[in-house]
Amino acid sequence: MKEKEKRIIIYLLLFLIIEITIYLFLIPGLKNSLLSQFDTYNYLRKSLIEAKGKNSRLKEELTKWEEVKKELFVIEKDYLFPNSIEEIRLLIKKLSLNSGVSIGDINYSYEDILENISRIKIDFSLVAPYDSLRRFIGEIEKEPRFVVLKSISLVSTSSDSINAKVSIYIYTKRKE
Structure with a gap:
């Protein structure tokens, strides 16, 4: 090679x-x-x-x-109602006038249930004939805003009227 x-x-x-x-x-x-x-x-x-x-x-x-x-x-x-006691009083007055019941001794108690919603429990006495009481309950049920009838306790009855204790809840916007 x-x-x-x-x-x-x-x-x-x-x-x-x-x-x-x-x-x-x-x-x-x-x-x-x-x-x-x-x-x-x-x-x-x-x-x-x-x-x-x-x-x-x-x-x-x-x-x-x-x-x-x-x-x-x-x-x-x-x-929801604005958190105004005046508006709530006007509602109760309107409900009583429309149904023909007499309302006395109103008590309010407040409870916060959500971040911006409160519930107001309203207790009051009521005197009315049976038909007026029925109309009052109907007025509450027809109310477009959140008004809930919690209880009606009959205190006494007579031939022409019923004396009762009523509790309702009204839901309101909480004050900022």
Whole structure:
């Protein structure tokens, strides 16, 4: 063999040794690195899909809460009394005049039931004929705002009138 051929063979052997070294040491490290990156990519992809699902569920939940908030606003605006004792007295007077009952000794007690809603228990005595008492109960039931008849206790009756103790609840917006 000539000198030139020997050099070519030596260069080929060196090249082969370098290739084997690269294959044995660098390729497994690159392979592990690529597999690790692929696993990370799959994990992040799954996390993104889960986050999108949670995001859509949270958006739906937020929409529902906004609807509830609107409904509460309507309830507060249309059905709750302002926390005004004068307006409550006027309501009781209106109910008694419309039904023909006589009301005496009114007592009020307050209770906070929600963040912005209070309940006022109103106890009073009432004297009326049976038909007027029935009309009074009907007036309470027809009242569009939250007025609840809690109890009627008959104290005494006579042929022309009933003497009773009445308790009602009125729901109001709590004072800020």
